[in-house]
Amino acid sequence: MELGPYLLLASLEGAVQAAVLALTAVGLSLVFGTMRVVNIAHGEFFMLGAVLAWWLTSQVGGDASIGFVLALIIVPIVTGLLAAAIDWTILKRLDYDPEATIVATIGVLYIIQQVTLMTYGPDARPVPPPFNIRITLPWFGYSGYKLFVIGAAIVLLLGVWATVSKTRIGLILRATQLDSDIAQAFGIRVKRVYSIVFGVGAGLAAMAAVLIVPIQQAHYLMGGDPLLLSFIVVILGGLGSLRGTVVAAVLIGMSDGIISVFFSPTLAKILATLLVASVLVFRPQGLFGKRPV
Amino acid sequence: MTDGAKSWLLHGGVIIVLFALQSVLPAYHHGNLARIMVLASYAIGYNILFGYTGLLSLGHALFFASGMYGMGLSIQFLGLSPGPALLAGLLAALVVTSVVGFLALRTTGVAFMIVTLMFAQAGYLTVLLFGQYTRGDEGFVIQQSQRVFAGIDLSDPVSRYYAALVLFGTCLIISLVLVRSNLGRVLVAIRENEDRVRMLGFNVFRHKLIAVILSGVISGAAGATYGLLFGYAGATFATVEYSIFPLLWVLLGGAGTTLGPFMGVLFMFYLIDLSSAVTSAYMLIAGVALVLLTLFARQGLVGEVRKRLAPWLP
Numbered sequence: 391m392e393l394g395p396y397l398l399l400a401s402l403e404g405a406v407q408a409a410v411l412a413l414t415a416v417g418l419s420l421v422f423g424t425m426r427v428v429n430i431a432h433g434e435f436f437m438l439g440a441v442l443a444w445w446l447t448s449q450v451g452g453d454a455s456i457g458f459v460l461a462l463i464i465v466p467i468v469t470g471l472l473a474a475a476i477d478w479t480i481l482k483r484l485d486y487d488p489e490a491t492i493v494a495t496i497g498v499l500y501i502i503q504q505v506t507l508m509t510y511g512p513d514a515r516p517v518p519p520p521f522n523i524r525i526t527l528p529w530f531g532y533s534g535y536k537l538f539v540i541g542a543a544i545v546l547l548l549g550v551w552a553t554v555s556k557t558r559i560g561l562i563l564r565a566t567q568l569d570s571d572i573a574q575a576f577g578i579r580v581k582r583v584y585s586i587v588f589g590v591g592a593g594l595a596a597m598a599a600v601l602i603v604p605i606q607q608a609h610y611l612m613g614g615d616p617l618l619l620s621f622i623v624v625i626l627g628g629l630g631s632l633r634g635t636v637v638a639a640v641l642i643g644m645s646d647g648i649i650s651v652f653f654s655p656t657l658a659k660i661l662a663t664l665l666v667a668s669v670l671v672f673r674p675q676g677l678f679g680k681r682p683v
Numbered sequence: 684m685t686d687g688a689k690s691w692l693l694h695g696g697v698i699i700v701l702f703a704l705q706s707v708l709p710a711y712h713h714g715n716l717a718r719i720m721v722l723a724s725y726a727i728g729y730n731i732l733f734g735y736t737g738l739l740s741l742g743h744a745l746f747f748a749s750g751m752y753g754m755g756l757s758i759q760f761l762g763l764s765p766g767p768a769l770l771a772g773l774l775a776a777l778v779v780t781s782v783v784g785f786l787a788l789r790t791t792g793v794a795f796m797i798v799t800l801m802f803a804q805a806g807y808l809t810v811l812l813f814g815q816y817t818r819g820d821e822g823f824v825i826q827q828s829q830r831v832f833a834g835i836d837l838s839d840p841v842s843r844y845y846a847a848l849v850l851f852g853t854c855l856i857i858s859l860v861l862v863r864s865n866l867g868r869v870l871v872a873i874r875e876n877e878d879r880v881r882m883l884g885f886n887v888f889r890h891k892l893i894a895v896i897l898s899g900v901i902s903g904a905a906g907a908t909y910g911l912l913f914g915y916a917g918a919t920f921a922t923v924e925y926s927i928f929p930l931l932w933v934l935l936g937g938a939g940t941t942l943g944p945f946m947g948v949l950f951m952f953y954l955i956d957l958s959s960a961v962t963s964a965y966m967l968i969a970g971v972a973l974v975l976l977t978l979f980a981r982q983g984l985v986g987e988v989r990k991r992l993a994p995w996l997p
Contacts, residue, residue, distance in 0.1 A: 428793055483978055488793050489739055493934070494977040496927055500970025508964045618804065621797065660808045667801035671789050 395529035397648070404647025406536045406605070409543030410598045412639035414616050415623040416550055417594030419635040422624065424567045424587045427486050430495040431476075432595055433617025434502040438469050439596025440608040441510050444517050455520035461600050466593035473592030474585045481588070482581055499613075506610040519604035539601045546597065547636060554632065563587065595620075619646075622666045686995040687863065690941075693996075694859055697942065698852045705844050715956070717844045719948050720851035721909045722928075726936070726944030727854045728901030729929035734939035735862060736894040737874030741796045742783070742803030743902050744925035748810065748918075749779040750903025755916035756816065758829050765832040769907050776903020777896065779806075784895030788888060800923070807921040822917020830911060843912050850908050851945070854901055858941050861897070862997050870894050871939075902929075924966075931969055934976045937983030941997050946984050 418432045442465045447457035476498055484490045523534030554560040565573040566583045574580045595616070606612070623642050627634030642662065649658040684692075701720070708716060725747055732738050753775025757763045763771060787798045810817045817823070830837045837843055861867045869890050872880045881887050910916045919925070928951075929944075936947025951972070959965045976983070982990055989996040 428797070480974060480978065489796070490977045490981075492739075492741075492793070492796060493930065494974050496930075497970045497973030497977070500966045501974070504964035504967035504970060508962060508967070621801075625797065654812070656808050656812045660805050660812065663801050663805040663808065667786070667798050667805070670794050670798045670801070671786050 392529075395527075398527075399530060399532075400648045401644060402532060402536070404644035405540050406602075407647050408640045408643025409540045410602045411616070411619055411623060411643045412547060412636050413543050413598035413601070414595045415620040415627075415635050415639050416547065416632060417591035417598075418620045419624045419627070419632055420550075420594070421588055421591040423632070424563060425486055425584050427481065427488055427491040428495070429588070429591065430492055430617070431498040431502060432591070432620060433613030433615075434499050435469050435473060435592035435613075436595040436599045436616045437506065437608075437610065437613035438472070438502060439465050439599030440517075440603040440606075440612060441506055441610070442468060442596070443600040443603050444515050444608040445510075447517050454518040458517075458520035458600075458604070461517075462597065465600050466597040469596035470589035470593030474589035477585045477588040482584070486584070503610055503613065510608075510610060512610065514607040514609040516607045517603045533605075535604060539605070542601055543598070546594075550594070551632065618663070622662055625666050625670055689995055690859065690863075690997045694855055694941065697945075698848070698855065701848055701851070705841065705848075710840070713840060713844060715952065717840070717847040717912065719945075719952050720847040721905055721912060722932070722952070723945040723948040724850050724854040724908070725902050725905035726929045726932040726948050727851075727858050727941075728898045728903075728905060730898075730933045730938065730940075730944045731858060731861065731870075731901065732894050732898035733930065733933055734937075734943065735867065735874065736870045736891060736898075738891065738894070739796050739930070740787075740799040740895075740898075741923070741926050741930070742787075742799030742801075742806075743899070743929050744921050744923065745783065745799075745803040745806040746776050746780055746899035746902040747906035747909075747925060748806065748921035750776040750906030751910040751916050751920055752810070752817065753903070754907035755823065755825060755910045758825055759823060760816070765830060765837065765911055769904075769911065772907030772910075773900060773904055776900050776906070780896045780899025780903070781892075784892050784899070788891050788895065800926070803921070803923070803926055807918060807923075810918045810921050817916075817918065820918045822915055822919070825910060825914045825916065827914065830914060832911075837912055838914060846908070846912055850904065854904070855941065855945070857901070859997060862941060866890070866893070874939075927969070931973055931976075933983070934981075935972060935983055937986030937989070940983070940985040940989060943983055943985040950984070 414432070414436055417435075418429060421427065421429050421432075443458075443461040446461045446464060447454070450457035450460055480494050480498070481491055484494060519533075519535045521535065521538075524531045525534050525537065554563060562573075562578055562583060565576070566578060566580055570580045573583075598616075619642065623638045624635055626642065627636070627638035646658060646662070701716070704716065705713070725743075728746075729740070729743050732740055732743075750772040752772075754768045754772030757771040758765070758768045761771075783799070783802050787795055787802065790798050811819050827836070827838045832846075835842045835846075837846055862871070869880065869885055872885075873887055873890060877887055880890075906920065909920075932947035932951055933944055934947070935951055936945065937943030951969070954968055954972070955965045958968045980987060985996065
């Protein structure tokens with residue numbers, strides 16, 4: 391294959407990565423932006439989404455698309471409810487102390503991961519894609535499902551953006567984010583907003599996982615990479631800035647896809663990790679974040 | 684009796700009891716205790732930074748592993764004997780902690796945790812990248828003939844036990860001397876109120892850097908000794924899990940107590956040992972313990988004893 395089509399293929403693969411990464415990272419960013427806590431267990435909600443999607447599609451008979459659509463609706467809700475329950479029983483009691491929350495969510499990470507290992511087992515299992523359409527380009531054929539993933543992620547991200555900036559729910563969210571004490575004084579139930587945000591953040595990760603699981607198999611250890619990459623993206627984009635998060639996700643996803651084609655993926659990961667560490671050290675507000683006043 | 688005399692007696696007593704246990708313990712627990720003492724030294728190192736200085740690092744596996752690989756690789760490829768190899772491990776840990784400390788300490792709070800996590804992750808991936816030397820996840824074995832230190836075969840259980848005790852005793856005494864010294868008091872003051880310490884005219888950055896280096900080098904010493912005593916170095920010891928473990932041990936035993944790290948390792952080791960007979964998902968225990976500890980017992984075992992019974996415990 392010539393270089394041009396080769397690059398196109400690498401960019402398409404990168405775009406699929408970027409789409410899923412943006413969804414996952416926006417979930418993490420939403421939680422950090424509103425609650426000012428870092429959720430280390432975020433990757434496990436992603437994993438849970440994939441595993442639940444496998445379970446649901448294997449229960450539902452008939453055409454693969456029925457199970458998939460059901461999974462796309464039910465799995466994020468179930469995962470979100472679980473996350474909200476975790477917030478209500480653990481994080482709320484810790485009074486959202488940043489360091490205690492990190493330690494507790496590390497604990498939650500292992501609980502979710504190990505319970506999955508005990509119930510679902512150590513195997514990687516595939517989920518059939520809802521449809522098998524191959525789109526024929528002049529140089530190579532490309533999976534139509536992957537293009538669907540990109541489209542779906544864009545629609546979902548627009549939905550998140552519209553909710554945060556145009557609706558009454560978004561207004562409450564932004565008020566809580568700006569100053570939780572004042573918000574509370576105006577009658578906003580801040581603790582309830584926190585639980586909902588935590589649930590929605592986890593639900594977005596789960597939804598990203600449902601989208602990716604027909605391409606990548608479900609496995610109980612699959613939460614590690616999305617967590618690390620989401621971190622990288624959220625930090626690069628500026629902690630808590632949704633627009634920055636999406637831009638950074640596209641940047642990281644695309645460059646990861648393209649770099650891994652030409653260089654060793656391990657080296658790419660090392661460079662990305664060190665880049666993020668230096669951003670935090672030398673430019674703590676992130677590449678797109680505002681300098682704290 | 685003064686508080687100082689009491690704490691010296693207590694710590695000396697712990698070391699003597701561990702010395703005496705060598706000849707009475709059954710073989711299985713004998714081996715376990717040697718391992719526990721080395722891991723407890725790692726936890727003591729972690730505790731200096733987390734418990735006494737109040738800096739929560741999520742990247743100590745990097746320091747543990749740099750000691751382990753500094754020692755292991757110099758035996759494997761430079762043909763050093765254990766003595767110089769241990770020094771090479773300490774040196775590797777010193778260099779790594781100095782660089783990481785210097786950079787990471789520009790951040791505070793959550794950013795410090797993430798930066799240390801990132802550095803440790805980069806370190807782990809580097810071990811994998813140089814897989815032809817480190818043999819990656821598989822790791823490499825240090826042969827018995829390479830582990831004879833001044834005529835003592837460290838693969839023999841009895842000498843291994845004593846070697847672990849020497850390391851643990853040294854680390855325990857270092858931490859006791861540290862917390863009773865002026866330096867230790869400044870570190871605790873930084874934990875309690877950094878701004879006030881700065882206002883009193885102390886160089887906070889330099890004191891934190893000293894704490895990181897001290898903590899990292901002790902962790903590195905534990906890593907080097909672990910590799911030497913148990914004859915193995917592998918990338919597992921550089922994973923996030925090995926950064927989480929010392930945090931867990933110290934939280935369980937009691938952050939900011941000299942004996943807490945040992946108690947934490949002892950309890951967690953046997954908890955996991957017992958539960959792994961039932962299930963392979965033993966990290967579940969660690970997860971549940973972390974959540975319960977942050978919710979109900981922030982002081983840990985020794986911390987609770989200090990709060991209720993013996994306020995003089997260092």
